[in-house]
Amino acid sequence: MYLIWLFSCVLLVAVSGNAVPKDEEDLPDLKWPKKYTVKADKMSLTAGWVEDMVYWRTTLNSRVDYNKGAVKKYSAKPRRKSAFRYGVKYMIHPETPDEETIIFVCKRTNGTIFSRIGLEHILPDEDSFERVGTEYLNENKVEKFSYNTVDQSTDVRQTLWASYIHATKSWIPVKYEKIEFDTWLDLLNKHDVWNFYNYETDFDDDVFNVDKYECEDTKQPDEMVKLHKHPADKHIRNVDPENKDHVNHVFNAFKKNHKKIYKDESEHEMRKKIFHDRLRLVLENNRKNTGYKLAINKFADRTPEEMKRYTGLIQQSHRESDTHPFPYTKSEVEDLANNLPKNFDLRDLGIITPVRDQEECGSCWTFGTTAAVEGALARKNGGRLYRLANQALIDCAWGFGVSGCDGGFDIAAYRWMMEYGLPTEEEYGPYANREGFCHIENMTRTYPILGFTNVTPFSAKALKVALVNHGPLSVSIHVTDSLSLYKGGIFYDIECTPTSLNHEVTVVGYGERDGDEYWIIKNSWGQTWGVDGYLHISTRDNNCGVTTEPTYAIF
Numbered sequence: 367m368y369l370i371w372l373f374s375c376v377l378l379v380a381v382s383g384n385a386v387p388k389d390e391e392d393l394p395d396l397k398w399p400k401k402y403t404v405k406a407d408k409m410s411l412t413a414g415w416v417e418d419m420v421y422w423r424t425t426l427n428s429r430v431d432y433n434k435g436a437v438k439k440y441s442a443k444p445r446r447k448s449a450f451r452y453g454v455k456y457m458i459h460p461e462t463p464d465e466e467t468i469i470f471v472c473k474r475t476n477g478t479i480f481s482r483i484g485l486e487h488i489l490p491d492e493d494s495f496e497r498v499g500t501e502y503l504n505e506n507k508v509e510k511f512s513y514n515t516v517d518q519s520t521d522v523r524q525t526l527w528a529s530y531i532h533a534t535k536s537w538i539p540v541k542y543e544k545i546e547f548d549t550w551l552d553l554l555n556k557h558d559v560w561n562f563y564n565y566e567t568d569f570d571d572d573v574f575n576v577d578k579y580e581c582e583d584t585k586q587p588d589e590m591v592k593l594h595k596h597p598a599d600k601h602i603r604n605v606d607p608e609n610k611d612h613v614n615h616v617f618n619a620f621k622k623n624h625k626k627i628y629k630d631e632s633e634h635e636m637r638k639k640i641f642h643d644r645l646r647l648v649l650e651n652n653r654k655n656t657g658y659k660l661a662i663n664k665f666a667d668r669t670p671e672e673m674k675r676y677t678g679l680i681q682q683s684h685r686e687s688d689t690h691p692f693p694y695t696k697s698e699v700e701d702l703a704n705n706l707p708k709n710f711d712l713r714d715l716g717i718i719t720p721v722r723d724q725e726e727c728g729s730c731w732t733f734g735t736t737a738a739v740e741g742a743l744a745r746k747n748g749g750r751l752y753r754l755a756n757q758a759l760i761d762c763a764w765g766f767g768v769s770g771c772d773g774g775f776d777i778a779a780y781r782w783m784m785e786y787g788l789p790t791e792e793e794y795g796p797y798a799n800r801e802g803f804c805h806i807e808n809m810t811r812t813y814p815i816l817g818f819t820n821v822t823p824f825s826a827k828a829l830k831v832a833l834v835n836h837g838p839l840s841v842s843i844h845v846t847d848s849l850s851l852y853k854g855g856i857f858y859d860i861e862c863t864p865t866s867l868n869h870e871v872t873v874v875g876y877g878e879r880d881g882d883e884y885w886i887i888k889n890s891w892g893q894t895w896g897v898d899g900y901l902h903i904s905t906r907d908n909n910c911g912v913t914t915e916p917t918y919a920i921f
Contacts, residue, residue, distance in 0.1 A: 393530050396492040396511060396537055400425050403573075404539065405564040406488055410898070411557040411713065421488045427574040428485035436460055440576055441486050450476060453483030456576050472581035488560070489539055495526055503527055508540050521547040538565045554854065554897065607646045616662070617641050624664050637667040648851060657882065658855030658902075663895060665850045676891065677845055677869040678728025678773040686777045689784070689817025690920050694831060696822075703827035710830075711875035711886060712838055717744035718874050719753050721899030723892030725799040727771035732756035733890035734840040734870035735779040735919070739788060741838040741874075742919040743813055754813065755794035762786065762804035770801040776840045776870060776917050780818040783919070787814030813921075821916040826883075826905045829913050830876060836918045838874045838888070842867035843903075843910045852896050856884045858904040864911035873916065876905070885912050 403422045410416075420431045430439045440456040455475045477483035495511035502508070511526040527541040542560040605612045617638055620626070628634040644667075648660040665673065694702065712718050719740055724730055736756040744751045760770045763782040768774030789809040791797075806812070821839065822828035833839055843849075845868055846861045856879060875886035887901040903909055 402567045407561045409559045452477030455483050472579035473584045474581040475584045641667045658857045659853045660851040661853035675726045678730045679870045680773040688820040690819045702831045709877040717741045721893045724890040727799045728773045730870040731774035732759040737872040738840040739919045746921045753791045754788040755791040761802045783815045787812030815919045817920045839916045839918045841916045845869045862910035864908045
């Protein structure tokens with residue numbers, strides 16, 4: 367059932383039209399030519415980012431340019447009579463030593479007998495795919511190919527769309543989709559989509575020339591003693607939490623993976639006890655059919671007091687009135703909710719910036735509100751997305767009742783943004799994980815909001831209507847021990863209190879899986895937490911308080 371949900375929620379890359387019966391004409395086997403170039407946009411639908419690339423390839427060389435040519439990667443296959451008999455790879459990227467100068471730095475990696483360097487690929491291996499029919503993609507007829515693999519813990523579904531050009535007797539790639547599902551944890555690992563264009567089979571081989579760069583050799587690691595790292599949750603499925611040797615082994619692996627260093631033996635034992643309790647919680651949950659999975663992560667040895675530094679919401683005893691009332695009556699919400707799509711995700715519309723990590727600064731209140739303002743601004747200006755500087759709120763909004771890294775709340779952030787407006791991160795500076803000197807007066811441009819709206823509380827339908835028409839929304843939730851260790855699935859915790867709120871996050875969508883509806887929440891704990899930084903939480907019973915006090919910004 368998860369694939370039904372996945373395909374229905376992909377708005378930007380959805381196939382237009384309906385599948386038609388398999389074409390009867392005799393087409394040759396799918397095969398890419400020995401020489402070609404193609405442009406591509408890669409979208410990660412789980413992580414919420416888009417990457418552009420240009421690719422060139424011959425039988426001996428490949429080159430990929432990323433981010434409009436800022437980063438370049440060259441590879442050459444091993445050649446017996448070459449100075450690089452085991453292959454060679456060049457990585458070129460820009461560096462800015464001062465405000466005006468940009469230099470390109472080139473690093474060369476030579477292959478070894480233990481680690482030969484091959485060509486880079488962005489098109490999938492065509493030999494593995496089987497033709498399954500014909501479809502219409504963007505009103506053009508294309509052939510559809512499929513390749514699925516399943517092992518003990520992973521289910522990988524790959525779909526490729528390509529057109530056959532009779533005049534040139536060649537296949538042209540159009541779109542490629544890869545979905546990776548963890549069958550043991552019962553959750554989606556990755557969902558990536560590539561859209562291809564400007565495909566050609568002729569170009570000047572001079573594109574592989576790196577002579578203009580001064581390339582330095584990188585130091586090769588000892589290939590015979592590679593360290594293979596695996597996620598901690600892959601190693602704990604058979605752990606006995608009452609076996610001291612098991613606990614010691616997992617705790618040591620946790621310390622190594624997360625680079626944990628404790629000041630003395632007393633702290634070490636305290637952290638180990640907390641970790642042991644979290645380990646029991648993870649194992650107990652994952653051996654039940656709860657619908658979601660937990661994992662040992664960076665929070666597994668943190669005290670409740672320390673976790674306040676990873677949240678930071680100061681809950682207000684009296685909720686301040688909004689500047690713009692919610693524009694829908696109860697009956698209008700009912701009517702509108704009946705016509706909403708079953709799945710909706712603002713990441714597909716390109717108005718959500720990548721997930722960030724607030725680290726040990728209690729600044730969640732700035733991340734939740736800044737994402738809401740970024741989305742509202744993008745809606746206003748035709749979809750153009752700016753990354754706005756939440757650091758400005760940390761530095762400057764003290765006079766509105768907040769305390770920088772010691773916490774704050776959404777309405778104070780909105781009030782400050784009404785008066786001053788948020789600058790871009792490019793001009794103000796990036797997030798610093800600490801307070802800094804306010805320099806908002808030095809900005810050439812800011813984006814002040816007109817006001818904010820409090821959505822009807824405790825109403826999932828009102829939240830959905832607001833999300834579709836005005837989102838993303840800033841919401842407050844209650845973080846429990848289980849939620850801090852969330853790994854995937856649809857979260858539902860009876861320990862959550864919908865009125866005891868301590869963390870500010872952003873609702874970017876909603877969906878349904880096997881009849882269970884959920885909110886898609888953008889968190890501020892980095893992309894390694896949860897599902898690429900996101901939380902899928904059940905809409906039932908206002909779990910953890912998602913609908914208690916949602917707000918959105920107005921331009």
